[in-house]
Amino acid sequence: MRFPIHLLAAVGLVASAASAAPDAAKPKAPKATAELLAKGRAAFETTCTTCHGTSGDGKGPAGMYLTPPPRHFGVDPFKQGDSIDAIFSTLQSGVPGTAMVSFAHLPEDERWALAWYVSHFLSTKDGKKAKKLVDALPPLTVQGTLPPGPPTSTPPATPATPATPATP
Ligand code: HEC
Numbered sequence: 001m002r003f004p005i006h007l008l009a010a011v012g013l014v015a016s017a018a019s020a021a022p023d024a025a026k027p028k029a030p031k032a033t034a035e036l037l038a039k040g041r042a043a044f045e046t047t048c049t050t051c052h053g054t055s056g057d058g059k060g061p062a063g064m065y066l067t068p069p070p071r072h073f074g075v076d077p078f079k080q081g082d083s084i085d086a087i088f089s090t091l092q093s094g095v096p097g098t099a100m101v102s103f104a105h106l107p108e109d110e111r112w113a114l115a116w117y118v119s120h121f122l123s124t125k126d127g128k129k130a131k132k133l134v135d136a137l138p139p140l141t142v143q144g145t146l147p148p149g150p151p152t153s154t155p156p157a158t159p160a161t162p163a164t165p166a167t168p
Pocket of ligand 1: 048049071077087090091100
């Protein structure tokens with residue numbers, strides 16, 4: 001018996017459509033760039049360091065008092081997975097029952113930037129790639145303008161020297 005070829009083709013199409021569907025729904029990690037890591041660093045500094053500390057050691061001013069405490073990113077194994085995708089999904093869902101809340105409210109590109117930045121603390125393949133980019137970034141500078149200091153007293157203007165009358 002010959003198999004109807006068009007039927008096989010149709011089955012193949014359905015199968016490939018089905019396997020493509022989950023990929024289409026799942027956002028894909030962007031490539032690491034200096035720009036992305038600069039963005040990740042800025043977001044980490046403002047949003048994560050209170051608990052995780054600037055160096056990712058979990059010793060931020062609030063991190064020290066938490067149970068469970070945030071782990072040392074560079075030393076302790078990750079419970080939720082340490083790939084870029086895994087870190088992204090930790091940011092999406094948070095870690096229930098801990099101080100690690102969901103950061104799903106942050107824009108998606110910022111969460112990818114954060115995932116890459118977190119990974120730079122790790123010695124995984126992606127982590128090393130990220131660290132190279134982070135190390136090459138210009139140092140962080142204080143943003144914004146400083147508050148005005150105390151008013152500085154300006155020395156009194158020197159009185160204009162009276163014009164000496166021209167001697168005839
Ligand atoms: C209020 C404190 C707090 C803040 C703010 C916070 N975290 Fe966390 N985070 C924690 C704690 C506590 C844990 C550990 C949870 C556990 O024990 O599983 C954690 C866990 C994590 C993990 C999972 C590590 C693993 O074991 O898989 C990642 C990744 C992470 N945080 C990234 C971030 C990023 C990025 C930010 C900033 C957007 C952030 N966190 C902000 C407290 C915080």
